[in-house]
Amino acid sequence: MGTRTFAIIKPDAVKNGHTGKIYDRILQSDFKILGAKLMRMTKAQAEGFYAVHKERPFYEELTTFMSSGQSMVLALEKENAVAAWRETIGATNPADADVGSIRKDFATSLGENAVHGSDSDENAIIEISFFFSDAELIANR
Numbered sequence: 094m095g096t097r098t099f100a101i102i103k104p105d106a107v108k109n110g111h112t113g114k115i116y117d118r119i120l121q122s123d124f125k126i127l128g129a130k131l132m133r134m135t136k137a138q139a140e141g142f143y144a145v146h147k148e149r150p151f152y153e154e155l156t157t158f159m160s161s162g163q164s165m166v167l168a169l170e171k172e173n174a175v176a177a178w179r180e181t182i183g184a185t186n187p188a189d190a191d192v193g194s195i196r197k198d199f200a201t202s203l204g205e206n207a208v209h210g211s212d213s214d215e216n217a218i219i220e221i222s223f224f225f226s227d228a229e230l231i232a233n234r
C-alpha cells in the first residue's frame with residue numbers, strides 16, 4: 094500500500110470558512126502535510142484534473158464549480174494513505190457519509206462535497222504531480 098494521497102479542500106468548504114477546521118482534521122488523523130497550496134483553479138486545470146469524468150453528465154457542473162473560487166490542494170503522507178483519507182472524508186455523497194467524517198460535517202451536496210480524495214495509489218501519484226513539482230514536496234526524512 095502506498096504512503097501518499099492527494100486531497101482538495103473544495104471551493105464550497107473554503108467559501109464557508111471550513112479550511113482551518115478541515116486542515117486540523119487532517120493533522121488530527123496523523124497525516125503529514127507534504128505540500129499545501131491555496132489556489133483558484135482555472136477552468137482548464139479543473140477539466141484536466143477531472144478528465145477521467147469527461148463523458149459524465151456532471152462534468153461541466155463539476156469543472157465550473159471547481160474553478161468558481163479558491164480551493165486548497167494538499168499532498169498527504171501516512172501509512173495506507175489512500176484508504177485512510179477516504180475513511181476520514183466519508184462517502185462521496187454526504188447523505189451517505191458516516192457520522193464524524195469530514196463530508197458528514199462540512200459537505201452540502203454530492204456536487205459540493207467539501208473535499209476530494211484519490212481513489213487509488215496510482216491516481217494519487219498522478220494527482221499529486223498535477224499540482225505539485227517534486228521540489229515543492231517536503232522531504233520528511
Ligand code: CMP
Pocket residue numbers: 151154155185203204205206208209210
Ligand atoms: P470527487 O471525489 O472530487 O470526484 C469526482 C466528483 O464528481 C465527486 O467528488 C463529486 O463531487 C462529483 N460528482 C459525482 N457524481 C456527481 C453527480 N451525480 N452530480 C454532480 N457531481 C457529482
